[in-house]
Amino acid sequence: MENQYDIIVIGSGPGGYTAAIRAAQLGYKTGIIEKYDSLGGTCTNVGCIPAKALLDSTEHYHQAKEQFAKHGIELNGEPVINFTQLIHRKNEVIASNVSGLRFLMKKNKIDVYTGTGSFIDHRSIKVSGTDTEKTLTAKYFIIATGSKPSTIPGVVIDKDRIITSTEALSLPERPESMVIIGGGVIGVELASVYARIGTAVTIIEYAGSLIPAMDRELGKALFKTLEKLKIRTLLNSKVQSASVNGSQATIKLLNGQGEEQQLTADYCLVAVGRKAYTEGLNLAAAGVELEPDGKIRVNKLLQTSSPNIYAIGDVIAGQMLAHKAEDEGVFVAEVISGQKPHINYNLIPGVVYTWPELASVGATEEELRSKEIEFRSGTFPYSASGRARAAMDTDGFAKVLISPQYGEVLGVHIIGPRAADVIAQSVVGMEYEVTAEDMYRISYAHPTYSEALKDAYLIASGQGAINL
Known part of the structure; x- marks a missing residue:
């Protein structure tokens, strides 16, 4: 029947749309429910993507004011910020991404329902839109409704000031x-x-x-x-x-x-911070239980207390990161299909998109000390990097933490140019248990920002830096 599905995903953020696409790729008849008119959830519409658009635009402006003259680029007077255009470009970026998501839904034959989803029982859900109301049924549901901003006592958000x-x-x-x-x-x-x-x-x-x-x-x-x-x-x-x-x-x-x-x-x-958003889902009707902090309780397979209903992303325990939700979306779709996927939650990188950027994976120095785990640290400053000097981006450093016994990489922490991209190499190395020696013996293109990691591994291993 038209309104019967193998899998229905509730929420179209990074976790939701990734889960829906993977489910469709695996041959499941898939539907997705989104409360708002625009697909993509918080990340695409009012989070990661628009924030990065504004971060990039304002960094260009800052460089024009502070660095262009040193590069030999002369402007006729001070650069002027056009705030209206700044916001307009950000909105164009959002629109482009949303358009891409609509295309992916159509390409993968995923039915999109706009409205608020509310469980009737563990097999059926009511979708209430602006003018219509539909009842959908599915063998499986994936809850991916994300999170909303939190506040603190004494502070009431009025969305104006x-x-x-x-x-x-x-x-x-x-x-x-x-x-x-x-x-x-x-x-x-x-x-x-x-x-x-x-x-x-x-x-x-x-x-x-x-x-x-x-x-x-x-x-x-x-x-x-x-x-x-x-x-x-x-x-x-x-x-x-x-x-x-x-x-x-x-x-x-x-x-x-x-x-x-x-x-x-x-x-x-x-x-x-942010808090899990489950308002209006009527989880009790589906037998889905919550943790004391309001997040949805799941097991290692991300099943809720109702076995045919799964939950991913910000509504469950763990870091509130878009890429964590994406990994979980793929994970659940593959679990439902009988596969045995894997997520190493200790190796999900965290990134801050200031300039210079910050990126981190694995244990921090404070965590290792609190657990009395022996480690060696190696830090290489970007002020000693030829690539960073050429770009006038010398703030920051690359820091690695390794086990002195076997050279296991325990943590990597970077503040510096393109740290968000450089960290990926360390994630791969740690996932496959590559040692610090392996990491400094591989070839790094010169000059690159990633060379800072090579020298950090050398220093942590008891050797001196060799690159510039």
């Missing part, structure tokens, strides 16, 4: 000032975007380091690079409240010295 990353990606004009609550990935990326175009930015971070989930040395180095953009960072600081006063937001906090402090800005961006 106290905003989330969603609103920050589409402001009507360039703000003169912005306070960002949270020094994690979202906070520092959007701080970079706005500081580059002249917004006075202050970051308030509760922990003692920026990006506290990553290696501490990366956070320290990032602090210094953000200072060059005139971003003010208040660490060990606790926000007590945020309120709107006319066209400004007022933020009250206890700073690192335990003193009360008050800040005002055009906008207060709340970037304190």
Whole structure:
């Protein structure tokens, strides 16, 4: 029958659309339900993709102001930021990606339903759209509904002056000032975007380091690079409240010295993390249980408490990363087909798209010390890299952590140009248990940013750096 499927995916973000495509490739009649008119979920529409578009645009502007003259490129006067065009280009990037997703759905014969999905039982779901309501049935369901921004006590998001990353990606004009609550990935990326175009930015971070989930040395180095953009960072600081006063937001906090402090800005961006989004799914009707933190409970096969229903991405435990959700989407489709796929959650890289970029995989130095695991560290600065010097991108370093006994690579942490791309080599090496010696004996093209890793492996192995 028309409304009967082998697999129905709920949510069309990176995890959802990847799961649907893989399921269709495996020969399953597949449908996908998306609440919004636009496919792609948070990442494509109000997250990863638009953020990177703005990061790239503002970095070009920053380079034009700060570096072009040194490269011998002279401009007739100061470069001028056209904020309207900045946002317009970002919207064009989104539209292009969404168009690509529509093509992939059509190519793979995946039926798309626009509306809110609500389980009737473990075999059927109701889709409520603007004007229509349909009931669909399936042998299997994959929940991929993602996450929504969180907040903290005393801070109510009004989406006008106290905003989330969603609103920050589409402001009507360039703000003169912005306070960002949270020094994690979202906070520092959007701080970079706005500081580059002249917004006075202050970051308030509760922990003692920026990006506290990553290696501490990366956070320290990032602090210094953000200072060059005139971003003010208040660490060990606790926000007590945020309120709107006319066209400004007022933020009250206890700073690192335990003193009360008050800040005002055009906008207060709340970037304190995200929470699983399962609203309206009526999970109880399908027998799907939640964890105490609101995430969906799954087993190692990503099955929920209702065996024919799976969940992936931000709605389950683990890092809230688009590529983690994509891996899980493929994993579930292949599990349903009887295959035995594998995900190594310890080797899912984390990336921060500031400039220089940050990338990390495996254990941090702090984690190894807390577990009393013996290790050796090797760090090579980009200031000693010929490629980085040629590009005037000498901030940062590549750091590797290895086992002294066998040379096993335990962790790799990079802050530097193109770190998001360079980290992939280390992920491959660690997945296949390549040793530090193997990593420095392979040939690296010269001059490249990746050579910094070769020297870091050499240093961790007790030898000196040999490249420039």
